[in-house]
Amino acid sequence: MIAPGFLDPGPVYLDAPFHYARFYGTTATYGQSWTYAYGSPAFVTGAVVGNLVGNGIARARAENLAQAQWREFAYARVVVTPTTTWCCVDGRWLPFAHDAALEFVIDGPSCVLSFADVEPLRMSGPSAWCYAVMYAYARYGPRRWQEAPFLHPLREAVRSLAMH
Template identity: 90%
Template sequence: MGGPNRVNVPQSAESRRRDGRHWVVTAVGMPLVPVLAVPVFRLGEQYEACVAEHGLASTDRGNGVPGPCFQVTMWAGGISLAFYAAVLVTTVVGFVLGVVDGRARRTFAYGRWVCVVVVGLTGPWALLAYALAYGLGRLLPARRPPRPRPSEVALHRGWQEALRLYQRLARGELPPFVIAPGFLDPGPVYLDAPFHYARFYGTTVTYEQGWTYAYGSPAFVTGAVVGNLVGNGIARARAENLARAQWREFAYVRVVVTPTTTWCCVAGRWLPFGHDTALEFVIDGPSCVLSFADVEPLRLSGPSTWCYAVMYAYARYGPGRWQEAPFLHPLREAVRGLAMH
């Protein structure tokens, strides 16, 4: 269960890293197109010289026998077709990308100016098509950004709530106490929220091994034996896959966090997970994983993951050391960035 923490932190549009890697690929591949022009030019000269010496009929197959200029004609035609096809494709692609980038109001060529120079020198037709289409796209109505999925919106709101909770506790304020109706412990409650619940463990799976009795020709008996072996192999592989250690018991549960314990209500039963018994706490995207010495690892996922991480750190390490928890590093950096602005 070890390894570095992996997190998915919502980012604003201004903080997204500049993309446009396809311009780098284009700048690397575009020089191949003018390279095709060299054999086209040389084969064209050979074709004209051959026709001047042997006549135009020498490019045909006379009575099934190719003329002396037939091979030169085939090579010149094939390479010329490849060259003009590459020019056409790069022009069309440049035009389409120009319209898309212009409507999206992106920076011209994503600001990859070195790539622009390379493309302009090796494929000016493609750069010209992109530039004209980019201007056209800027004149068109701006393309609306795709609407985020509800799950992404919920995760973003959970992240923002965790930032506010972190800042509140960092100022020395007391953690918020919530009302948890129906909860069995009368003590204070830090968090009451729904989570996706899972446990990680292996199990024992049994399967029945089939037997086949066959009587007949050798081919029939061999086929029956082979079929029985294949069927048993598939059943054994299926049982091994079901028995291996993996996440199980998936459920949508209610989670209540107290100063000492995380409680999960699974199928009507409250399962306690003591904070002082956890060996490791890892953030993995929208999930947190707790490993223990004597029970199976626990995974909780949902929009409240980061709020849970803050309250777990506060409950586990106390008011004086909770900010030192390594899994809170993304929150610390985000709060520090907000303070600098």
């Protein structure tokens, strides 16, 4: 792969494809419909009830769409440098500074980073554990990377293998 132009000649710890997503809520609107019905009482009642049900469904759909959830699903090229995780999404390079991350969680084949000022970032794929190790190395340094709390499952797996 060709190195992005913004990278300095320093080390690159990882350059791999991932599934990318962000977690946030949004504003969703819906159109309230009105029905004018003329006819028998049963017909008018049916039209009013149908209109109420339709508006209720539209409102529930809008509320569901507005809830905080994983969004912006895309494939991303991820480049990890000593200070930043760079994600190329739809041709745009997005920087995520390692020292700005408040939390790093491994959830199965996904790594989730939480930040104070931007929406959480989830990167999933076969390289997730490799990313976790490279992120720990970049964040904690060559002497303390193995102590990263999110690497505990990996330490336990290695310990289990060593005992057999």
